[in-house]
Amino acid sequence: MNPAWIDARRAWSRQDAMDATLALADRLQHAGMRVVASLMDNGVAWAVLDRACRNAGVVHVPLPLFFTSEQIDHALGLSGADALVCPASMARRWPEAPIDAVVVAQEPLACVWLPRPAAPPVLPPGTAKVTFTSGTTGTPKGVCLSEAGLQAVAQSVAQTLGPLGVRRHLCALPLAVLLEDVAGLQAAWAAGATAIVLPLATLGWQGSSSFDMARFHATVTAHAPDSLILLPQMLAAWVAYLASRQQRAPASLRFVAVGGAPVGAELIARARLLGLPVYEGYGLSEGGSVQTLNHPGADRPGSVGRPLPHARVRVAADGELEVSGALMLGYLGGAEAASPPGVWWPTGDLGEIDDEGFVHVRGRKKNVLITAYGRNVSPEWVETRLRVQPGIAQAVVFGDGQPALGAVLWPMAADLDDALLRRAVEAVNATLPDYAQLRHWTRACAPLNDTSGLATANGRPRRDAILAAHPHLFPTEELLS
Known part of the structure; x- marks a missing residue:
């Protein structure tokens, strides 16, 4: 069997995954769904729902579990979601909503379907997914993305990492966060690799900002993935954990991407001394998650790498980085939905590009x-x-x-x-x-x-x-x- 996904219970072959996806996609179409939101832990259920929405032409709005009740209500209202898929325990937040059990591949999952009365959403044409990012104010902003754009990024990552022969990717970040969704799960699917999709608590996550590194290390060692995506703080904690115990990284790892915030050449060097094959990347939700990436054969620690095949990067006159390729369709709601971006998108980051094409980020323009x-x-x-x-x-x-x-x-x-x-x-x-x-x-x-x-x-x-x-x-x- 060639698994497509592995969860805490069993391995799902590609045929299992496709059968489950088609069954749920058919249900979505018969129900006349336009927009479906999800509030789910990492797992096969999340992956099946995401692919089913794509197959049915339904907009998927994945919401992170760490969102507050106010942020969830804001996102549901702004997106005009027809239904919310969530664990039964979370359904108690909406006691007035009727509950319909969700069944995937004849196996009841620990999620329920909550139909919602919703006004027609204001979405840019071609929207396939809305990802919500909370800025410094904490109010989520919906970024509308096309299926073609998302697949361009996933294929770009898969192509770039192809020579490494990655066959098993462990999803270490929430799938509701675009980075793991696109550069992890979808890129693994595009490369014909297996994605290991375990509940976040299994990986040591305790809420959104606490982490049990001993549990994380044990889980990575047990599942022996070839690749991971980490946040800088996770990497720093792992390096400290390994160094304090005079241990080395699991031997299975071939590639560990790190991004979401500045990393620094010093942390990269310390990680590599411990056997962690770490490479820094850079991107933003408005560009489909990843624009640049270091990797073996094109690596410059301290930079965020060269642009991936789908992307272009340039520096504006005031030093701001601008990106092009697989850009969003616009923001969710109101006049912003009718104002798609141009060819180039200002990132808000200051930076430069060296003579060999490596991009260096120097900080936020507004900071x-x-x-x-x-x-x-x-x-x-x-x-x-x-x-x-x-x-x-x-x-x-x-x-x-x-x-x-x-x-x-x-x-x-x-x-x-x-x-x-x-x-x-x-x-x-x-x-x-x-x-x-x-x-x-x-x-x-x-x-x-x-x-x-x-x-x-x-x-x-x-x-x-x-x-x-x-x-x-x-x-x-x-x-x-």
């Missing part, structure tokens, strides 16, 4: 700090260097209008003392020019996550909220000297 001495500093530049230091899990840098920069730091473990954080700051300062060095720092009053209100649900720091929560970061009496 650039201008110190009291008139020096422009990207906080992400300093934050990336802080996060690779032993003991530092999260770091956010401030200093707009200040004589010197300051940072709010959250340690890897609650029992780490401030002396370790101080040494980390000193080590980073030794690598930076004077105008980018940290004169001030403080231990964060709470973890920088959505629970504390100091980050969005997908981990982006709420900079204004963090600064307001740490009013003594900058001494009021400090003057220019």
Whole structure:
């Protein structure tokens, strides 16, 4: 048998997967569905529903489990979903909704179907999927994507990684997040590889911002995948875990992609010394998830790689990176749905492209700090260097209008003392020019996550909220000297 998907119970062959997909697609069509939202854990049920929506010409709106009730209600209303598929336990949130059991391949799944009264959605023509991304305000914004665009990205990833012979990919990120959906699940399907789709708790996820690295390492070792996609914080925690136990990465791994935030050449180097074949990439939801990627044979640590075959990247006159290829159709709702992007999309990131075509991201355009001495500093530049230091899990840098920069730091473990954080700051300062060095720092009053209100649900720091929560970061009496 050549499995297409593996879940916690059994392996699904490609024929199993297609039979289940066709059966559910037929049901969707007979029910007259236009838009179906899902609120589901990783698993074969998610994959079957996603492919069934594609086959039936139904728009799929996958919602992450870490969304708040307000974010879920906002997304459901804005998308005009005709039905929501979710675990029975979650259906209690909507006691007024009738429940219809969802059956895939004659096997009842632990999900129910909730029909919803919905107004016709305002969608750009050709929309196949809507992915919601929460920005720094936490209000999700719906990005409308076409099936052709999504497949172009998946095929591009599969083509680029083809020489590595990846046969087993373990989905380590939520499938409701576009990166794992397209560059993981769909790229594996396009390459004829097996995707291992396990419940997130099996992989060590505890909510959206806590992680059990021992469990993750054990699961990866047990399932022996060839490839993974990680977030930088997951990679940093794995490197620390392996180093503290003098262990090496599972020998099965051939390729580990890392993206979603700056990684840094130092963390890449430390990971590779432990046997982790790590390569940094870059992309955004408006471009279908991935635009650039390092890989064996085209690798420059510290960069985010060269553009993938489907994508182009250029630098605007003001230093902002712009991307083209497989762009979104528009944003969900209102006038924005009728305003598709042009050929090039501004990413909001500052960067440059070197002589060999490798793209280097220098930070967010809107986050650039201008110190009291008139020096422009990207906080992400300093934050990336802080996060690779032993003991530092999260770091956010401030200093707009200040004589010197300051940072709010959250340690890897609650029992780490401030002396370790101080040494980390000193080590980073030794690598930076004077105008980018940290004169001030403080231990964060709470973890920088959505629970504390100091980050969005997908981990982006709420900079204004963090600064307001740490009013003594900058001494009021400090003057220019």
